[in-house]
Amino acid sequence: MIEEYLPKTNADGLPIIPMTESQKYIFDLKGWLLLPGLLTGEQLGSVRAHQMKYLHARESLPPHERDNHGGPSEILLDHPVVVGVLNEILSHQDLASEEAYGFRFDHTYTSLRRFGQNQFNPHGGGSLFNFCGNSHIYQHLPGRVHAGLTRVVWELNDVEQGKGGTLFISGSHKAAFPRPEEVSGHDSPLWETYGCPPGSVVVFTEAICHSGTPWLRQENDRLSLFTCYNTVNSKWGKGCPAPAVIAAMKPKRQTLFRGAWCGMGEGQGINRYYEEANRAV
Numbered sequence: 001m002i003e004e005y006l007p008k009t010n011a012d013g014l015p016i017i018p019m020t021e022s023q024k025y026i027f028d029l030k031g032w033l034l035l036p037g038l039l040t041g042e043q044l045g046s047v048r049a050h051q052m053k054y055l056h057a058r059e060s061l062p063p064h065e066r067d068n069h070g071g072p073s074e075i076l077l078d079h080p081v082v083v084g085v086l087n088e089i090l091s092h093q094d095l096a097s098e099e100a101y102g103f104r105f106d107h108t109y110t111s112l113r114r115f116g117q118n119q120f121n122p123h124g125g126g127s128l129f130n131f132c133g134n135s136h137i138y139q140h141l142p143g144r145v146h147a148g149l150t151r152v153v154w155e156l157n158d159v160e161q162g163k164g165g166t167l168f169i170s171g172s173h174k175a176a177f178p179r180p181e182e183v184s185g186h187d188s189p190l191w192e193t194y195g196c197p198p199g200s201v202v203v204f205t206e207a208i209c210h211s212g213t214p215w216l217r218q219e220n221d222r223l224s225l226f227t228c229y230n231t232v233n234s235k236w237g238k239g240c241p242a243p244a245v246i247a248a249m250k251p252k253r254q255t256l257f258r259g260a261w262c263g264m265g266e267g268q269g270i271n272r273y274y275e276e277a278n279r280a281v
């Protein structure tokens with residue numbers, strides 16, 4: 001059992017909120033966890049406005065905000081509740097310090113889904129048995145888990161239960177048998193999902209079987225950020241925010257974008273720092 005998870009504050013100096021024992025149990029059991037209502041109305045307003053400009057009027061943003069996680073949306077990257085979860089399920093503590101996160105940003109995309117958009121496309125599951133080069137892995141010991149490639153979905157608009165939130169076959173990250181079609185069709189009772197207010201987060205291991213599904217809520221579109229994190233020495237998705245975007249962030253947040261390596265030396269011989277020459281691709 002790790003006694004102390006670092007860092008204890010996020011880049012804005014806010015105290016990290018550790019996972020509760022119930023959250024740990026549910027995440028390990030199901031492979032996903034809903035964390036409702038994490039943003040204030042003011043934060044939501046500025047993040048939503050930034051996302052819409054990023055999608056539809058990118059040139060109107062200053063260069064250092066032209067990224068899914070630029071400008072007002074950078075607070076989502078290391079929200080104190082998100083860091084509390086990632087400290088527990090993903091961090092490699094030898095590479096963490098009070099100045100550096102023990103995990104890295106992997107890749108992201110913003111999705112604006114209108115009524116009827118998207119389709120059912122189940123993928124993943126059984127990844128307890130994958131080797132680590134795959135990143136879609138799940139490992140556990142008594143009292144500790146490692147979730148591998150981990151998705152943090154920020155739901156920026158209302159999600160109504162059963163009307164378009166991501167679908168999960170809970171527990172399938174540990175499934176030993178292949179998934180039969182007859183029990184995993186769209187209407188199978190094995191699929192679980194969620195409803196939540198705007199500003200909520202859904203964390204899931206990419207080791208679980210999950211799927212998109214058509215958005216069926218008339219009152220609003222689905223506006224979500226699908227951000228993935230990985231352990232420090234692994235990267236699955238290609239790409240990294242532009243140097244100007246990262247340069248505008250506080251130093252601790254910048255460590256999310258360091259290169260994908262560990263090292264065992266002193267100073268810059270161990271990967272606990274970000275600089276432009278140590279930026280992931």
Ligand SMILES: O=C(O)CCC(=O)C(=O)O
Pocket residue numbers: 118151165166167210211212213226
């Ligand atoms: O569109 C969705 O709700 C699911 C997205 C998905 O499959 C993923 O993020 O890996």
